[in-house]
Amino acid sequence: MHSDYSASALAAGDSVRIVAARTTATVAQAQSRHGCSPTVTAALGRLLTGAALMGPYLKGRERITLQINGDGPVRALVADVTAGGRVRGYPVRPRSELPLNDRGKFDVGGIVGRGFLHVTRTFDTGLPYTSAVPLATGEIGDDLAHYFAHSEQIPTVVGVGVLANPQGVLAAGGFLAHCLPGADENTIEVLERNARSLPQVSTLIRRGLSPEDIVASLGDTLGARVTHVQPVAFACSCSRDRVVRALIGLGLTELESMMRLDDDTEAVCDFCGRRYYFSPQEIGEIVESASADLPASDQSASHD
Ligand SMILES: [Zn+2]
Incomplete structure (x- = not known):
């Protein structure tokens, strides 16, 4: 399988930015890590591809997180991207499934349902900014285009797609074309026509x-x-140290009950x-080394 990457371009006198990406291996990774059903693979794969398409201009510690919360069987999908084309994501209910829709396609809109798309941009300072839009169709490409048009006032054409069968992911990828300030008002129509063709x-x-x-x-016309290409890959920033910090965040009462487990x-x-x-002994060592930083025991719990 070819490795994944994105290509970013400028067009129409630099008033249009186009990014296209192949994400087949990335989506296959996500499918196997989470054991996703075919329809969830399509849904998560489209969101991961959307994140990959938004990634090429990130720098340093910047991050974009896409979260879909819906009333469909999958409940929620999360994907994020950091500089260097590192994407990761998960579905809340990976094994949920629906029959193919009446066009014979994965019913991504059905498995997502009605709800909201939240887009969080985390800046290099670590400060996040979130905006949310109602889902347009739950088909994800439409929802991303709707987000850009309404929340960022950037006319955008988006296509994201995953070809999968019960054995795995056959192909995945997408494109994103933004009309930047100064773009001719007919340009978005040209892009939409080209995409439709x-x-x-x-x-x-x-x-x-x-x-x-x-x-x-x-964008040929x-x-x-x-202007540049960059690799895209499924990559997670988790580590044992980060998990230890999360455990410490649970507080002393919780850690003490873990120490008493067999x-x-x-x-x-x-x-x-x-x-x-983490063995009970390792939990004990975490408590000992972090005792100064541990949040105080919860009052009601400590008197139980
Ligand atoms: Zn991880």
Whole structure:
């Protein structure tokens, strides 16, 4: 399998920014880490691809987190991206499933349901800013386009797609074309027309088209030129140290009850599914080394 990457381009006298990405291996990683059903794979894969498409301009510790909360069977999906094209994500109910829709496609809109898309931009200072829009269709590409148009006032054309079967992910990818300030008002129509004339983006990836080919298909008539490419990969920033800090955050009462257990305490990273184990003795060492930082025991619990 080819490795994943994104290609970013400028077009129409630098008034249009186009990003296209192949995310097949990234989505396959997510599918196997979380044991997703085919429809959840399609839904999470589209959101991960959306995150990958928003990533190429991030720097330092900047992060973009996309969270969908809906009333459909999957309940929620989360994906985030940091500089260098590192994406990760998870579904709340990975094994939920629905029959194919009446067009014979994965019912992503049905598995997501009605709800909201929350977009959080975390700046290099560590400060986050979140905005939310109601879901347009729950099909994710539409919802991202709706977010850009309404929350950021950036006319945007988005296509994200995953081709999967019960054996795995066959192809995944997407494109994002933004009209920046100063763009001619007809430009968005040209981009929409070009996007409509293309087969589904997952079909293009399946046929072997590269991200640069997809940029050209969208933006050739606007003089698009690729300015940079960068790898995209499923990567999680969790570590044993971070889990220890999270455990300390639970407070002394919780840690003391873990020390009294016969079994190891298991902590699972939501994003990547990695499991961390702590013996009662190791929990004791955490309590000892962090005793100065531990939040005080909860009053009611300590008197139980
Ligand atoms: Zn992780």
